[in-house]
Amino acid sequence: MSSDADAPSAPRAIVAGHGDFAKGLVSAVEQITGRGAQLIPVSVHQLGVEDIEAVLRARMLEAGVRVIFTDLQAGSCTMASRRILRDMDDAVLVAGTNLPTLLDFVFADGRSAPEAARHAADRGRAAITVHGAGA
Amino acid sequence: MTIELYRIDDRLIHGQVVVGWGQPLNIRFIVLVDDAVAASDWEQELYRMGVPPEMDVYFHTASDAVAAIPRYRSDARRGILLTGDIATMRRLVDDAGVLAVNVGGIHSRAGRTQRLRYVFLSPDEESALRQLAEQGASVTAQDVPGARPVALGDLLSGSAP
Numbered sequence: 001m002s003s004d005a006d007a008p009s010a011p012r013a014i015v016a017g018h019g020d021f022a023k024g025l026v027s028a029v030e031q032i033t034g035r036g037a038q039l040i041p042v043s044v045h046q047l048g049v050e051d052i053e054a055v056l057r058a059r060m061l062e063a064g065v066r067v068i069f070t071d072l073q074a075g076s077c078t079m080a081s082r083r084i085l086r087d088m089d090d091a092v093l094v095a096g097t098n099l100p101t102l103l104d105f106v107f108a109d110g111r112s113a114p115e116a117a118r119h120a121a122d123r124g125r126a127a128i129t130v131h132g133a134g135a
Numbered sequence: 136m137t138i139e140l141y142r143i144d145d146r147l148i149h150g151q152v153v154v155g156w157g158q159p160l161n162i163r164f165i166v167l168v169d170d171a172v173a174a175s176d177w178e179q180e181l182y183r184m185g186v187p188p189e190m191d192v193y194f195h196t197a198s199d200a201v202a203a204i205p206r207y208r209s210d211a212r213r214g215i216l217l218t219g220d221i222a223t224m225r226r227l228v229d230d231a232g233v234l235a236v237n238v239g240g241i242h243s244r245a246g247r248t249q250r251l252r253y254v255f256l257s258p259d260e261e262s263a264l265r266q267l268a269e270q271g272a273s274v275t276a277q278d279v280p281g282a283r284p285v286a287l288g289d290l291l292s293g294s295a296p
Contacts, residue, residue, distance in 0.1 A: 018150055046242055046243045046249075046252070046253070046255070047242055047243060048145045048146065048241075048242035048243070048244060049145060049146050049147070051242070051243070051244070072150045072154070073184070073185055074148060074149055074150055074152075074153040074154065074185035074186060075149055075150045075185075076146045076149045076150070078185070079146075079148075079149065079181060079182075079185060082181055082184075083181070086177075
């Protein structure tokens with residue numbers, strides 16, 4: 001029988017976005033799964049675009065991860081990440097991240113991180129549902 | 136309609152602009168005035184991908200923006216003009232008759248002092264903002280529509296909350 005000790009704990013991705021988006025989502029992943037350590041939340045409060053790119057790039061290189069999850073297509077973190085991807089061929093960016101996306105990602109033990117990110121993006125997209133009022 | 140907002144924001148097109156201002160003001164186009172972006176097809180595509188399909192983005196150098204602004208002012212749609220720095224906006228105040236300037240985001244960097252949560256200024260940048268006002272432009276800081284506009288005097292004196 002597996003245990004929590006079997007769960008991967010090495011960082012596999014960066015999470016970045018507006019306000020406390022990253023911290024909040026990673027906290028939720030940790031509460032639900034105990035696997036929040038796979039995700040590195042990055043805050044970019046008060047940083048300009050060049051510094052955002054530098055911070056994200058530094059965290060990726062320090063942790064050896066090649067996946068970035070961001071919140072908004074037009075957001076500064078997404079823009080900075082797309083610049084990083086220009087010279088990091090093996091990296092993957094997922095914009096529009098939600099909690100189901102990250103939950104799928106942290107359980108994708110058998111996939112490479114980029115493969116897991118693509119799978120998680122599909123899961124996150126499909127997880128949005130509308131109920132009530134004739135929906 | 137016209138250009139609703141002339142904004143200095145070193146992040147250029149980002150969430151506050153597209154969503155924060157774009158939705159309540161029903162913005163349908165953005166005029167991005169930045170010499171470096173205007174010279175790079177890749178950068179232009181990057182910014183185009185950040186806006187919804189119903190929003191157009193036009194790119195100009197500071198020089199050609201001066202001639203283009205009257206056309207945007209008479210556009211039937213509502214728009215936002217963005218510059219990434221004070222110097223570029225100063226040129227538009229000088230040569231294109233911009234009368235109201237929104238300081239939307241100038242972020243932390245060495246040599247700058249924090250004036251608001253989203254505004255950090257070097258002494259030279261403070262002088263440049265004063266010069267904008269001396270040229271007749273109304274200069275206020277405001278990151279999103281729901282925030283209280285901060286007058287230039289309060290911004291520079293550090294008395295803004």
